Amino acid sequence: MLERKINKHNNFYYMTAALVVLLLSASLVRTVADGMLESILEGIIGVTFLVCVVSLGVDKSWKRFMQTLIVVWVAAILVKRFVVVPHLDLLMLVLMFAFFWGTFSSISKQILFSGSVNTNKVVGSIALFLLLGLQWALIYLLVLAFSPNAFTGIEQIPWGQNFSQMAYFSFVTLTTLGYGDISPNTPFAQVVVYMEAIAGVFYMAIVVASLVSAGLAQKETEQEH
Template sequence: MKVGKRLENINEGNNFFYLTVALVALLISSGLAEVVGSGWIDRVLQIFIIVVFIVCFASLRFDKNWSRLLKTLATCWVIATLVKLIFDIREMDVLMLALTFSFFFGTFKSTAKQVLFHGEVNTNKVVGSVALFLLLGLMWAIVYLIIIEYSPNAFTGLEAISWGENFSNAAYFSFVTLTTLGYGDISPISPLAQVVVYLEAIVGVFYMAIVVSSLVSANLEHREKNNG
């Protein structure tokens, strides 16, 4: 009952706070899951992804088109998870990764539409821009995991293990690349992996400039309409 009331309290004035907290919790849980043990990592991570699904649905339900698609993605993801657990079909891993990427991409698109392109800039929208950054890193992490599924030796420092066990490492490498830190402990080897990595670095460089200019532009437009 308390969880239901919490979700009901999510509105257009605070929805991105909940979304950002859910994404941060997902990143933290992926790291903590490794402490539990390899047999539990996939399940713990899957539980947190389901929680993120629920919070994202509640946070972005104001975008009707995305909320309908989110229901479809969530249903397919749950079915794929059950099939994976029951029949242990390897191809389900790739399907689950593709569904997860679609989820992050759709969430990014819906959030960007609400944050960057209209309305007055407030604290909720600033937090939303943080959520956009987290979603970028998570999308690229999923892409890296898909690459590893088909090319296990595409990266040095990333082992060809289950995506649940590898998610934390892929997310770490993704955000290190997105922020252009480049520690070097994980490196791309295959040509495809190298292209994907430098594309993420380019996006990371331009992200802040694009977000700041969009927020300023939206705020000025809102003020002009009010003053006009």
């Protein structure tokens, strides 16, 4: 049913909506009991993965790669329910990062400096921005896992309980707002943070250049005909 509704003319609408729901849900589920929090968040992330895979159906190579990641992700969740495996949470963070990176790469090929500009592609550029922020949030969670004192304003607890806060910090950094309630506390964390700020500035420049050049090329083509 979902595959019938999603096509190349509206796929980025669904993907962007799924990412926005993920971010909103991550903040809302913090109000539930800690024991349920990670389970609910993992379920929401799983649905987001599914929507992303279906939305990228036109890119077969990335679709197979991400389907494999989803299978491993589900297997990791099941193992986590019955067996205590050291560092399994780290594996799940790496799997999430790999999935979002694969999605980001696939969307980039479809909308940056390619084809004509339409509303779907503009919405796709929003999805790219959200994916960029989510990837850095996962990087921060990994840094925090290895270095508990890497950030001030946030403590080392299970990643599901920190996901929303790290996503908040990531997007604040990506947009160079820098409120200061959470800040890097070690040299390595500081490098990671300012690299994201640089990435955010360059992303805006690249997207604007891409959409403008594609729009001009489209206009010239229409004039020729």
